[in-house]
Amino acid sequence: MDVRQLSRLLVGLALLPLLSEAAGKCERLIVTGSPDAPPYLWRDPADPAHLIGTSADLIQQAGQELGIKVEVLYGGKRAQAQDEVRAGRMDMLLDAPLTVSGLSSFDYIHPPLVRNDYLVWTRKDSTLVYETPADLHGYTGAVSEKSRLSETFNEFAQHQLTLERLPGLTQAFQKLLLGQAEYVLAGRYSGTATAQTLGIADDLLAHPQPIDQPGLFLAISHDSACNEPWLRGQLAKKMTELPASGLTEAALQRNLERWKAQLLQPLSAPKQ
Numbered sequence: 001m002d003v004r005q006l007s008r009l010l011v012g013l014a015l016l017p018l019l020s021e022a023a024g025k026c027e028r029l030i031v032t033g034s035p036d037a038p039p040y041l042w043r044d045p046a047d048p049a050h051l052i053g054t055s056a057d058l059i060q061q062a063g064q065e066l067g068i069k070v071e072v073l074y075g076g077k078r079a080q081a082q083d084e085v086r087a088g089r090m091d092m093l094l095d096a097p098l099t100v101s102g103l104s105s106f107d108y109i110h111p112p113l114v115r116n117d118y119l120v121w122t123r124k125d126s127t128l129v130y131e132t133p134a135d136l137h138g139y140t141g142a143v144s145e146k147s148r149l150s151e152t153f154n155e156f157a158q159h160q161l162t163l164e165r166l167p168g169l170t171q172a173f174q175k176l177l178l179g180q181a182e183y184v185l186a187g188r189y190s191g192t193a194t195a196q197t198l199g200i201a202d203d204l205l206a207h208p209q210p211i212d213q214p215g216l217f218l219a220i221s222h223d224s225a226c227n228e229p230w231l232r233g234q235l236a237k238k239m240t241e242l243p244a245s246g247l248t249e250a251a252l253q254r255n256l257e258r259w260k261a262q263l264l265q266p267l268s269a270p271k272q
Helices: 003-023 054-066 078-086 151-160 169-177 188-198 229-245 247-263
Strands: 028-032 041-044 047-052 069-072 092-096 106-108 118-123 140-144 162-166 183-187 204-212 215-221
Touching: 028 054, 028 078, 041 054, 047 054, 047 069, 054 069, 054 092, 054 229, 054 247, 078 092, 078 215, 092 106, 118 169, 118 188, 140 169, 162 169, 169 183, 169 188, 183 188, 188 204, 188 247, 215 229, 229 247
Parallel strands: 028 069, 028 092, 140 162, 140 183
Antiparallel strands: 041 047, 092 215, 106 215, 118 183, 118 204
16 A cells, blocks of 8 residues: 555545534424413424524524424423423523533533523512512512423522512512502513513613523433434534524514514414
8 A cells, every 4th residue: 555545545534524524414303392482482382392582583584504304393392392302302402590400411502592581570669679589588489380490490489588479470460459469570571571561661661780690491301213313413513603693683583573463463372
């Protein structure tokens, strides 16, 4: 074997890992998430087998740029959707909270797909002065049981706050207006849309400083055939690029208007 033949052989051997990695690239991702988390994710009234929202739009945008077909399917309520991904029947969660227990089943993509700012909402005539979470001590608050607060904040709230969990944000705001609660914890966008739709926006004050900012992460099942270093690396890159490009904010505003329009036609919404 001459030097040229040896050189070609060595080059070929060096390329083998790259060729193997390219051949193993994922071509189709089945993803799911909570079906009750607008404007980030909720069931499509026109096609209840699919989920729509900001998170769905962003992962489909990322998939398109990576040459991967992405389907965002309804996998059941939140716990059921997590079980589907944990078991590998679906590949990925779109809105996973970062938890210690989750690390045993999922690989989390950093940074998060979006961050959900939770604000303190009070009546405009309230005497409650809010600057830090400690200011809520001694007051009765309300929160929707669908809220996805961080583990750290939930731990704080359990020991330091008096919070009543209600079926939805509408009930929480109603309790606030009736004087049966002094504040409500609600997402910046979901709170705004609900208040506007109920016609009570002028009666409420949303304090601008978030009390909690849980990240909604992409979480790939350990048992997914698509869970490979190339995909995880590319998705992490996209999670950095999308907010910087303005696409995340544009998707959020678009889906906020989409959800507000749907709220005005509640009978068209699928049952959950």
